[in-house]
Amino acid sequence: MNTDAQVVYLNGEYKAIEEAYVSVLDRGFLFGDGVYEVIPAYGGHLLRLEEHLQRLQNSLDGIRLKNPLTNQAWETMFNSLIKKNVGDDQYLYVQITRGVAPKRDHNFPDHVHQTVFAMSNVLPAVPRAESEKGIEAVTLDDIRWHACNIKSTALLANTLLRQQATDKGAGEAILIRDGLATEGSASNVFVVIDGVVVTAPTSPLLLPGITRDLVLELANTHDIACQQRDITEAELRTASEIWITSSTREILPVLKLDGKAVGDGVAGPVWQRMIDIYQQYKQQLREGRA
Ligand code: PDD
Numbered sequence: 001m002n003t004d005a006q007v008v009y010l011n012g013e014y015k016a017i018e019e020a021y022v023s024v025l026d027r028g029f030l031f032g033d034g035v036y037e038v039i040p041a042y043g044g045h046l047l048r049l050e051e052h053l054q055r056l057q058n059s060l061d062g063i064r065l066k067n068p069l070t071n072q073a074w075e076t077m078f079n080s081l082i083k084k085n086v087g088d089d090q091y092l093y094v095q096i097t098r099g100v101a102p103k104r105d106h107n108f109p110d111h112v113h114q115t116v117f118a119m120s121n122v123l124p125a126v127p128r129a130e131s132e133k134g135i136e137a138v139t140l141d142d143i144r145w146h147a148c149n150i151k152s153t154a155l156l157a158n159t160l161l162r163q164q165a166t167d168k169g170a171g172e173a174i175l176i177r178d179g180l181a182t183e184g185s186a187s188n189v190f191v192v193i194d195g196v197v198v199t200a201p202t203s204p205l206l207l208p209g210i211t212r213d214l215v216l217e218l219a220n221t222h223d224i225a226c227q228q229r230d231i232t233e234a235e236l237r238t239a240s241e242i243w244i245t246s247s248t249r250e251i252l253p254v255l256k257l258d259g260k261a262v263g264d265g266v267a268g269p270v271w272q273r274m275i276d277i278y279q280q281y282k283q284q285l286r287e288g289r290a
Contacts, residue, residue, distance in 0.1 A: 149203070188245045210247060
């Protein structure tokens with residue numbers, strides 16, 4: 001099947017999105033009690049599947065949920081979902097919640113029947129000329145909890161922060177905690193300082209982005225100097241380049257921060273080099289060579 005009607009996966013079954021329902025007693029609905037992943041697929045090839053599945057396992061462990069499927073079963077399901085839906089490039093969304101309990105109760109239910117949901121959507125190709133235009137970002141206080149390494153569906157703080165950025169005409173909020181830039185509301189943050197690419201080290205204060213790791217790996221193999229270390233707010237404000245990275249936005253240059261030009265106010269030379277390398281990697285993946 002490969003029609004325009006979106007087909008999703010819910011608890012072992014494939015169905016039209018209009019026919020996929022979960023109970024109002026689902027703890028994902030009542031408490032945001034679940035975890036998720038977003039995995040891009042280029043030309044039907046899943047990007048960094050093993051790393052995404054490992055992060056999913058870490059998130060499940062972090063909220064004390066069992067992994068409902070084996071890695072082989074996840075891969076088979078993801079591949080069927082991609083085939084059942086349209087788009088040369090797609091991104092998979094998968095979420096697992098603690099499921100339906102007999103009544104609303106903060107305590108975990110005695111018998112957990114997890115809800116497993118996945119869908120795939122078109123990942124539109126962004127032309128180079130478009131990504132070069134970059135985005136504006138604003139800095140906001142990181143008001144989130146101290147377990148941001150868990151990819152939890154409880155994203156209220158993230159959505160409030162993103163909306164605040166949008167309300168100010170910006171494309172992302174860069175979050176500051178104790179004087180340090182942690183990450184974006186839905187992305188990781190990189191800066192370029194004296195030609196060196198810098199991103200914050202992984203910790204419970206940020207999500208270990210798969211794109212982040214890939215960028216670091218590609219930078220290393222292409223002899224682009226990079227460091228994982230704390231980024232102070234002052235460094236963020238004086239960096240010659242700022243980028244955000246995520247599975248869906250790839251690598252985007254931030255050209256204005258809090259209304260002030262970043263560097264020369266255009267996509268910088270290190271970003272230009274990095275995005276070429278990233279696109280090359282994607283192309284290899286599409287051809288089954290990565
Ligand atoms: N979010 N940090 C946060 C808070 C995020 O929500 C995301 C991605 C990232 C980047 O991670 P990755 O490179 O693995 O996509 C960092 C996804 C795309 C989302 O919530 O839709």
